[in-house]
Amino acid sequence: QVQLVESGGGLVQAGGSLSLSCAASGSGFRLNVAGWYRQAPGKQRELVASITRGGVTYYADSVKGRFTISRDNTKNTVYLQMNSLKPEDTAVYYCNAVPTPYDSWGLGTQVTVSS
Numbered sequence: 001q002v003q004l005v006e007s008g009g010g011l012v013q014a015g016g017s018l019s020l021s022c023a024a025s026g027s028g029f030r031l032n033v034a035g036w037y038r039q040a041p042g043k044q045r046e047l048v049a050s051i052t053r054g055g056v057t058y059y060a061d062s063v064k065g066r067f068t069i070s071r072d073n074t075k076n077t078v079y080l081q082m083n084s085l086k087p088e089d090t091a092v093y094y095c096n097a098v099p100t101p102y103d104s105w106g107l108g109t110q111v112t113v114s115s
Contacts, residue, residue, distance in 0.1 A: 002026040002102045004095055009109030012085055020080040020109060022095030034071055034078040035098035040068035048073075049080060050098040063089075085113045 006022040022033050031059040034052035050058045057069055068081040078095050093107040 002034070002104050004104070004106035005097055005108050006093060006109040009093060009111045011112045011114065014085060014087055014113055014115050016085050016113070017081070017083045018085065018111060020093055020111075021083065022078040022080075024076045024078070024095070031076065031078070031097055033098040034069075035096060035101075035103070036067075036069060036078070036080045037094045037096060038089075039094070040088075040091040043091075045094070047098060048093075051078065063066050065110070082111070085111075087115045089112045106112075 003025045005023045006020060008018060010018060012018055023062045033050055033052050036048050036049055037045050039045040048063050049067055051069045051071050053073055057068060066082065066084045071078045090111060090113050092110050094105055094108040096102055096105060
């Protein structure tokens with residue numbers, strides 16, 4: 001059973017920054033490619049960034065140059081540094097495997113960016 005616990009969200013003004021963390025655990029669990037997803041109200045969940053165990057990263061065009069994903073393999077933790085936040089970044093952010101997420105999603109962490 002995989003457990004994913006996201007934290008670090010909050011309310012911030014446009015142009016501000018937030019840092020998210022995701023702690024992953026579980027028996028036999030190995031997060032090879034880890035990703036941050038987000039879901040805004042009324043929209044489908046989308047992948048915004050991913051990182052391999054070796055540190056190769058991917059970013060969606062909408063966050064490229066503003067977000068930075070990183071990970072600590074010894075701690076099974078994935079991070080997302082978000083800078084220059086925009087109101088359209090408002091969403092619940094989740095971490096999970098890429099490209100096939102585990103069925104057991106965490107509760108996510110709410111990010112709200114005010115204009």
